[in-house]
Amino acid sequence: MDNVLPCNVEDRLQELLLDDEETNIGNDELPVTFKDVQPGGKYVQKCCAFAQKVAIIIPYGDRKEQLDTVVRHLHRLLQSQHLCYGIYVSELAYPTVFNKGLLMNVAYLTARDEGHYDCYIFHDVDLISQKERHLYICGEKPNHMSSFNTKFGGLPYIKYIGGVLALNDTHVRVVNGFSNLLFGWGGEDDVMEMRIADKHLGLTRVSADIGRYKALPHDRDKGNPVNNDRYKMYRTLRKHTDQDGLTSLAGLYELLKVERRPLYTWIYIKCNKTEVLQKNKNIVFG
Numbered sequence: 662m663d664n665v666l667p668c669n670v671e672d673r674l675q676e677l678l679l680d681d682e683e684t685n686i687g688n689d690e691l692p693v694t695f696k697d698v699q700p701g702g703k704y705v706q707k708c709c710a711f712a713q714k715v716a717i718i719i720p721y722g723d724r725k726e727q728l729d730t731v732v733r734h735l736h737r738l739l740q741s742q743h744l745c746y747g748i749y750v751s752e753l754a755y756p757t758v759f760n761k762g763l764l765m766n767v768a769y770l771t772a773r774d775e776g777h778y779d780c781y782i783f784h785d786v787d788l789i790s791q792k793e794r795h796l797y798i799c800g801e802k803p804n805h806m807s808s809f810n811t812k813f814g815g816l817p818y819i820k821y822i823g824g825v826l827a828l829n830d831t832h833v834r835v836v837n838g839f840s841n842l843l844f845g846w847g848g849e850d851d852v853m854e855m856r857i858a859d860k861h862l863g864l865t866r867v868s869a870d871i872g873r874y875k876a877l878p879h880d881r882d883k884g885n886p887v888n889n890d891r892y893k894m895y896r897t898l899r900k901h902t903d904q905d906g907l908t909s910l911a912g913l914y915e916l917l918k919v920e921r922r923p924l925y926t927w928i929y930i931k932c933n934k935t936e937v938l939q940k941n942k943n944i945v946f947g
């Protein structure tokens with residue numbers, strides 16, 4: 662942290678607002694390079710001394726091109742905001758069924774244990790922020806950042822908090838992270854919304870002109886079939902927030918590798934859907 666700037670990020674935001682009313686950005690337009698990024702995708706150069714330290718958590722399937730695009734974009738964006746940060750990408754070994762909640766929980770724990778971050782931003786791999794002045798920090802309440810997604814022309818429904826969500830460490834602990842038990846597509850974000858509401862944390866949402874994201878197009882992922890049990894599970898999981906999440910993660914997966922790639926930390930894990938659901942059958946069917 663030799664080069665930390667004696668500024669705070671709110672000042673930087675003011676600068677951005679004054680500098681440039683039109684801060685729409687494309688993928689490659691922000692003027693920073695990757696030379697100061699440390700292995701594992703960490704950046705502690707030229708960032709503000711008193712700003713939050715931010716971990717970006719990206720659960721990943723098999724969309725390498727999107728991952729490369731979003732990671733590069735995030736480095737540019739976060740450096741332009743003078744933030745200290747680390748980018749964490751978690752992936753499940755095939756053959757498996759995708760489990761976004763479990764992947765996000767494992768990446769959160771990895772980031773927390775090595776970085777003690779102030780803010781955790783859970784970020785879909787296909788979303789590109791279109792506004793330079795969309796500040797990547799946490800507020801007092803959980804904050805839904807992707808309030809306008811080009812795929813939906815806004816929000817798909819009012820309670821939607823998927824896409825990009827910022828939680829501080831207290832928020833993540835109070836809701837016990839994400840459910841580990843939703844395999845396949847759908848529902849992990851809705852369960853998180855329910856947890857935030859049930860724990861009375863409140864919620865803020867960035868205004869739609871700032872929280873504007875371009876969705877990169879993609880086919881359906883392999884290993885991510887729609888979870889047909891998701892509505893039923895949404896109801897049963899509600900009673901088990903404290904038993905299903907970070908507190909029950911140990912023993913549900915095997916950590917295969919943590920690799921410091923040039924632009925991100927890659928966390929590779931293995932888990933068996935049948936075993937995970939069997940171990941938690943009281944929750945899933947109770």
Ligand code: BGN
Binds near residue numbers: 823846847851892895
């Ligand atoms: C919803 C999904 C979300 C998904 C959004 C946007 C469900 C309900 C499960 C109880 N929710 O329909 O998970 O992020 O669409 O694609 O399926």
